[in-house]
Amino acid sequence: MMNGFDPSTVETLDPALRKLITRRANILGPSYRLFYEKPLHLVRGEGVWMFDPQGKRYLDVYNNVPAVGHCHPRVVSAIAEQASKLNTHTRYLHELILDYAEQLVATFPPELSNVMFTCTGSETNDLALRVARNATGGTGVIVTETAYHGITTAVAEISPSLGDFVSIGRDVRTIPAPATLHGSEVDVAARFAANVRAAADDLRRHGVQVAALVVDTVFSSDGVYTDPAGFLRPALDAIHEAGGLFIADEVQAGFGRVGETMWGFQRHGILPDLVVLGKPMGAGMPIAGLIAKEEVLLDFAAKARYFNTFGGNPVSCAAGLAVLNVIQDEQLMENADKVGRYMKEGLTSLATRYERIGEVRGAGLFIGVDLVTDRDTHNPDVNLATRIVNGLCDRGILIGASGPRGHVLKVRPPLPFSREHADIFLNALDDTLDEQLHASR
The missing domain is CATH 3.40.640.10 (Type I PLP-dependent aspartate aminotransferase-like (Major domain))
Known part of the structure; x- marks a missing residue:
């Protein structure tokens, strides 16, 4: 699974999380999968935000199920x-x-x-x-x-x-x-x-x-x-x-x-x-x-x-x-158009600074950011995509990955997403790209 948790790493997690994952594996069986290198334990949602038991909030830039926002x-x-x-x-x-x-x-x-x-x-x-x-x-x-x-x-x-x-x-x-x-x-x-x-x-x-x-x-x-x-x-x-x-x-x-x-x-x-x-x-x-x-x-x-x-x-x-x-x-379709264009422009601007962004595609609040090893060959960079998704999670931003190799960042937030939320995401992605690409040099 793209961006899936590796169960063999469970011993590296803190005891409370390890206990919950073990309990889940025992009762739900081996077919179920978890997102992220360090799985999230979420207990509450409100609008475009989700919260863990300690109250840390995560900006949801991924979930299309709560289209009108969590718990409207x-x-x-x-x-x-x-x-x-x-x-x-x-x-x-x-x-x-x-x-x-x-x-x-x-x-x-x-x-x-x-x-x-x-x-x-x-x-x-x-x-x-x-x-x-x-x-x-x-x-x-x-x-x-x-x-x-x-x-x-x-x-x-x-x-x-x-x-x-x-x-x-x-x-x-x-x-x-x-x-x-x-x-x-x-x-x-x-x-x-x-x-x-x-x-x-x-x-x-x-x-x-x-x-x-x-x-x-x-x-x-x-x-x-x-x-x-x-x-x-x-x-x-x-x-x-x-x-x-x-x-x-x-x-x-x-x-x-x-x-x-x-x-x-x-x-x-x-x-x-x-x-x-x-x-x-x-x-x-x-x-x-x-x-x-x-x-x-x-x-x-x-x-x-x-x-x-x-x-x-x-x-x-x-x-x-x-x-x-x-x-x-609440004119959420119109909001998706307006904020989606703003976010796509921001991502396209990032692509002028990061050549590992091969292409930005999408419409409204459904955008794909194609990560490549270089723009000449357009070879997919699966490793970078995985690091970006998990790096954003560490910063309290949730996105997914898509494409044949899992190399396309999937940006798909709830429809009430605002320009302010888009700026939080774009700044975090900028920081994460800079961190990950600097670390790989």
């Missing part, structure tokens, strides 16, 4: 109020579920008119594949080379980022992320669409009909690729020509994070057939959903029963509605 009072109040009244499933009538569904769908183009509720993004991507395969009669799926779309059996098979020991499905083809070729004038849109066509052709040669192209619209796991806006249009045309559907995975890009638009696909001026929503939807409550064109769902609904005991329950819908209202009332 309106979200907490909505959850508590509905939990004190009723929590049940969608086979009973309930106004709140419909209120939320109507307000949520209203943020999409009118063609995307139906929502099916689930509990997680993984579950939603699984459902999207079922719907797409039913609608097209195909089974083939095209994804990018370091994609992540979830952890169910079906979705793990289209998530190459899970590693070599998680097998890619036989009817799955991977294509390169839409990266610019450094120093090249090659058209990103044309190249990405050509790769989609080539993958579809290869599936057909093996007797497999294409069902879908599944795209995380900020390409988070691939290393963050958002520009130029519009580059996904030819890819949508390519998958439709091949008889497949375009599934926009908005778990990372959605709910105003990209700043200019509510949804990542809207930056590209395209209309997906299915849209997957997840983590930020309920600020930590288990709610996710599939937004669909009605005609894509009709045959599936006629043939297959769909029921989800917890998907769309009133308490989770209360959280979802509160999140949506906060984003709109």
Whole structure:
């Protein structure tokens, strides 16, 4: 795991932390992982800050789940109020579920008119594949080379980022992320669409009909690729020509994070057939959903029963509605655009002083900082990325890493992030880069 804790170093930690980690390992088993060389014990969150038991605060520049900030009072109040009244499933009538569904769908183009509720993004991507395969009669799926779309059996098979020991499905083809070729004038849109066509052709040669192209619209796991806006249009045309559907995975890009638009696909001026929503939807409550064109769902609904005991329950819908209202009332999409541009400018300025920053990419409050050994070869510098992430943690700043080798700093704070918070982060990154690069000389 990128930036993962190495359990063999547990004896170097202080006794209290060592005891907690040992207890966790004993009861949760070996599959669970922890972030950072020295794992964090966090007990409280407020806005863009998180706190450990000693009261040390950490600026959260990483977590997209609490999109409106940790423990937003309106979200907490909505959850508590509905939990004190009723929590049940969608086979009973309930106004709140419909209120939320109507307000949520209203943020999409009118063609995307139906929502099916689930509990997680993984579950939603699984459902999207079922719907797409039913609608097209195909089974083939095209994804990018370091994609992540979830952890169910079906979705793990289209998530190459899970590693070599998680097998890619036989009817799955991977294509390169839409990266610019450094120093090249090659058209990103044309190249990405050509790769989609080539993958579809290869599936057909093996007797497999294409069902879908599944795209995380900020390409988070691939290393963050958002520009130029519009580059996904030819890819949508390519998958439709091949008889497949375009599934926009908005778990990372959605709910105003990209700043200019509510949804990542809207930056590209395209209309997906299915849209997957997840983590930020309920600020930590288990709610996710599939937004669909009605005609894509009709045959599936006629043939297959769909029921989800917890998907769309009133308490989770209360959280979802509160999140949506906060984003709109507090103009958080506009804030993501404004502060994201400010932060990207600051990172680009740092790149003029540190040649190990190969490129700064992103939109709104989702930015990738590509670290390289040198700009001529653009070789990824995994070691430096790991040192930067942990060095920032020591300074009370939390970020992550992304990309095929974990060499891209992933900057993805909650949406209320301000210019003042951005300055704290930029100054800390400047200090950490200076410290780490000086130490390596």
